[in-house]
Amino acid sequence: MSFIADILLVAGALGAGLYCHVLSRRLRNFTDLEKGVGGAVAMLSAQVDDLSKSVQAAQVTARGSVATLSEVSDRAEKAARQLELLVASLHDLPAEAPAPAPPNPFFVRQNREQEKRQ
The missing domain is CATH 1.20.5 (Single alpha-helices involved in coiled-coils or other helix-helix interfaces)
Structure with a gap:
């Protein structure tokens, strides 16, 4: 019975050692300045x-x-x-009289012949 207990104790110690090794690796990667949180x-x-x-x-x-x-x-x-x-x-300037309206407000185009007659 004590032999089985010793084997279980050694297995537990090896398991704890393996767990600590994996944990330290992850922690090293976590604090890495290039890839992890440190970076x-x-x-x-x-x-x-x-x-x-x-x-x-x-x-x-x-x-x-x-x-x-x-x-x-x-x-x-x-x-x-x-x-x-x-x-x-x-x-203060005096008001000017409004300019007189042009006689015919419409533009009338004349032919060259009509211009020569006038």
Whole structure:
């Protein structure tokens, strides 16, 4: 009976050793920097760095656009004030009489012979 128990104990130890060996292999592959989660984490880290650089570049560009837009807005406000003054000064001019209407509003095509007669 003790011999059977010893055999089962040795078989259990060998099974546990085999299980630990397979588990360590899987864990090594899991943390591998090229294929496993380690590689995915490294790739995501590089992408985060690239994204942060892109965001910083976009912020610099946006600041430049805001400065340009504010300059253009200031110029437009100045031009609007000048136009308001010009329109206000036009109200002081006397009204002109409307131009007389043309005698015949229709276009009549004449032949060359008719032109020679006239």
